[in-house]
Amino acid sequence: MTTTANAILTIDLDAVVANYDLLRTLLGNTECAAVVKADAYGLGVGRIAPALAAAGCDTFFVATVDEGSMLKTVLRSRWPGAEVHVLGGATPGTKRALAGDGLIPSLNSLEEIDAWKRLQAKWPTPLPVDIHIDTGMRRLGLPPNELATVVSNPERLTGLHIRYLMSHLACADEHDHPMNQEQLAQFRAALAIMPTAKAAFCNSAGIFLGNDYHFDLARPGIALYGANPLSSSPNPMTQVIALKGKILQVRVVDTPQTVGYGATYQFAGPARIATVGVGYADGFLRSLSNVGFGHVGDVRVPIVGRVSMDLIALDVSSVPENEAYPGAFIELIGPHNPVDNVARLAGTIGYEVLTRMGSRFHRQYVGGP
Numbered sequence: 001m002t003t004t005a006n007a008i009l010t011i012d013l014d015a016v017v018a019n020y021d022l023l024r025t026l027l028g029n030t031e032c033a034a035v036v037k038a039d040a041y042g043l044g045v046g047r048i049a050p051a052l053a054a055a056g057c058d059t060f061f062v063a064t065v066d067e068g069s070m071l072k073t074v075l076r077s078r079w080p081g082a083e084v085h086v087l088g089g090a091t092p093g094t095k096r097a098l099a100g101d102g103l104i105p106s107l108n109s110l111e112e113i114d115a116w117k118r119l120q121a122k123w124p125t126p127l128p129v130d131i132h133i134d135t136g137m138r139r140l141g142l143p144p145n146e147l148a149t150v151v152s153n154p155e156r157l158t159g160l161h162i163r164y165l166m167s168h169l170a171c172a173d174e175h176d177h178p179m180n181q182e183q184l185a186q187f188r189a190a191l192a193i194m195p196t197a198k199a200a201f202c203n204s205a206g207i208f209l210g211n212d213y214h215f216d217l218a219r220p221g222i223a224l225y226g227a228n229p230l231s232s233s234p235n236p237m238t239q240v241i242a243l244k245g246k247i248l249q250v251r252v253v254d255t256p257q258t259v260g261y262g263a264t265y266q267f268a269g270p271a272r273i274a275t276v277g278v279g280y281a282d283g284f285l286r287s288l289s290n291v292g293f294g295h296v297g298d299v300r301v302p303i304v305g306r307v308s309m310d311l312i313a314l315d316v317s318s319v320p321e322n323e324a325y326p327g328a329f330i331e332l333i334g335p336h337n338p339v340d341n342v343a344r345l346a347g348t349i350g351y352e353v354l355t356r357m358g359s360r361f362h363r364q365y366v367g368g369p
């Protein structure tokens with residue numbers, strides 16, 4: 001392969017669509033949106049969103065107004081009717097941009113509700129909104145005292161065009177966590193104020209909690225991108241990404257030599273090491289120092305020494321010389337070592353590994369429309 005890239009990130013759009021289809025099957029009559037915040041969890045919203053829209057997804061969620069405006073631009077020509085919801089709220093300074101771009105904000109407080117009503121009163125067309133109710137995550141959404149105010153004064157919502165009442169689960173990845181049922185009960189109680197409003201409750205993991213949790217619309221993110229939404233069951237999703245890094249140099253070493261900053265790894269005997277052009281500046285987490293590994297073919301090659309900004313070293317002693325040479329690639333994430341595995345070794349979660357994928361990687365999209 002001829003490429004100037006030090007690393008190639010392959011993103012399989014057909015796998016994203018396969019994951020979307022699996023979730024849709026689990027959801028039955030419940031609609032399935034797609035959460036594409038943070039540049040579609042680092043994988044490129046400009047390619048992921050059209051692939052999902054072509055597969056029939058017409059509702060998207062992002063975190064910020066800027067992400068929403070960008071996504072509208074991506075979808076405008078072919079899917080002008082697709083809904084873009086913004087989870088971060090209608091905070092001061094954002095309302096005109098939200099309304100002007102046709103974005104649907106989550107209103108997270110009575111203050112945001114009142115301000116939006118004032119904007120709606122002078123706007124010529126309906127400006128749909130979601131109302132986010134905090135049932136236990138305690139980050140965003142109407143807290144219990146504000147919800148109580150709405151319950152006793154339902155007219156506080158008059159004049160709004162409510163698209164969904166929503167809430168977010170804190171522990172859905174743990175199937176038997178008592179918090180799931182507590183949040184479900186709180187959400188149902190909140191829905192009783194507006195029995196005709198549509199409801200959106202589940203993230204990826206929530207979908208696997210069963211029909212009771214599904215309501216009208218689900219908001220999966222991570223499962224679309226192939227990481228395991230469940231913390232203690234095998235991954236039901238299809239892997240989406242693969243990362244391979246280029247060998248820049250190979251050198252022969254022997255004990256008592258060491259490799260890398262801090263000389264944290266000492267060779268026990270003669271070895272060959274390959275220096276690969278991927279480092280923590282590319283989101284290849286420094287906590288993988290001396291614990292991560294790659295693969296050459298089926299052979300596992302451990303990371304030796306510290307991950308540095310642009311480089312890692314892997315012990316390729318067990319690989320024939322004609323398979324590990326400058327210009328050859330080593331699999332760092334892929335079939336042998338999926339995202340969740342890398343995350344576990346790095347002491348984090350698949351979400352963080354995905355969203356940190358570096359801007360220096362050459363991205364190669366396969367499949368898709």
Ligand SMILES: *Cc1c(COP(=O)(O)O)cnc(C)c1O
Pocket residue numbers: 035037087167168202203204205219220221222223
């Ligand atoms: C990020 C997010 C989601 C998607 O969560 P996943 O665990 O990635 O499926 C859904 N809802 C809200 C409110 C979120 O912030």
